[in-house]
Amino acid sequence: DVKVTQSSRYLVKRTGEKVFLECVQDMDHENMFWYRQDPGLGLRLIYFSYDVKMKEKGDIPEGYSVSREKKERFSLILESASTNQTSMYLCAIHSLRGRNTEAFFGQGTRLTVV
């Protein structure tokens, strides 16, 4: 089974802090994604990466950056956390199931910025 692990289930950070959310996968997949989930808005894509040192902006990249130095690890960085970044963050890898994409998710990190 594919395993995607996020380093923290719950985080509380102060406004202005630099925050790192870590995601590790054990299946040697190229494609890794960061989403945020908010009530009434569903999941929205922040950033994704198709390979080491490669990154692409998703739909809502403002206020975030990412790092992928190793294939198995994809980090989401909040350079200066703000209260509107309080959210649930989900890391996923995408792979082909037949001819279609399937996503495997980590357990999620609930971040609160105070």
Add this chain to the structure above:
Amino acid sequence: AQKITQTQPGMFVQEKEAVTLDCTYDTSDPSYGLFWYKQPSSGEMIFLIYQGSYDQQNATEGRYSLNFQKARKSANLVISASQLGDSAMYFCAMGPTGTASKLTFGTGTRLQVTL
């Protein structure tokens, strides 16, 4: 661009009854995949079922079935014989065919199963 619409923010169903969760989509891609995920209160996203746009038959996985109506651009999830453990958030999603690329998610439907 792809778009997923889930018009039911919340649904109630009695235990052992069947329930349909609605999902409509919009895309200009000729080939695509449709997915349903379940998110319990613990937060993890659990894959339930998928349907390829080119599949002739509707997908089924145990108590889950996907009512795929391509002309109407709908991909409703049907849960038969609901159980208390089915209480969760349900997300419909779609993605391109042939590449493990981006998925587009709907806003979700919260299902509550009652005794």
